[in-house]
């Protein structure tokens with residue numbers, strides 16, 4: 001579906017109140033597509049302490065091993081050569097129980113137009129977008 005058509009469809013669902021109504025019922029389809037996308041996962045200070053603690057690592061050790069500097073002052077998770085997240089493995093997210101706030105918020109609290117194209121949970125929730 002062309003972006004303009006997709007935008008139109010989402011806009012129409014938004015006006016009908018369907019986006020807000022259905023999003024609370026979102027269920028992750030565990031397709032892991034969101035972990036393979038271009039872009040970055042930023043690490044907040046809370047994420048930093050929570051994740052490094054769960055891995056029994058010092059903050060400094062964790063940030064050196066798993067993070068890159070973003071915009072000169074914040075941290076983002078490193079990526080593998082294929083652009084997937086450093087914590088994505090065959091079984092899914094290695095830090096699922098303590099994953100970053102940015103990951104926890106997707107796609108209910110934030111999403112992009114593209115998310116409707118690849119996120120299995122969104123496709124299941126809004127079948128009319130995928131099928132039209």
Ligand code: SF4
Pocket residue numbers: 034035041077085086087088089092093094095096099100103
């Ligand atoms: S931290 Fe986990 S949920 Fe977040 S992008 Fe990486 S693999 Fe995906």
Ligand code: SF4
Pocket residue numbers: 027028029030031032033034035106107118119120121122
């Ligand atoms: S793309 Fe959507 S359905 Fe797939 S793992 Fe991410 S949140 Fe879940």
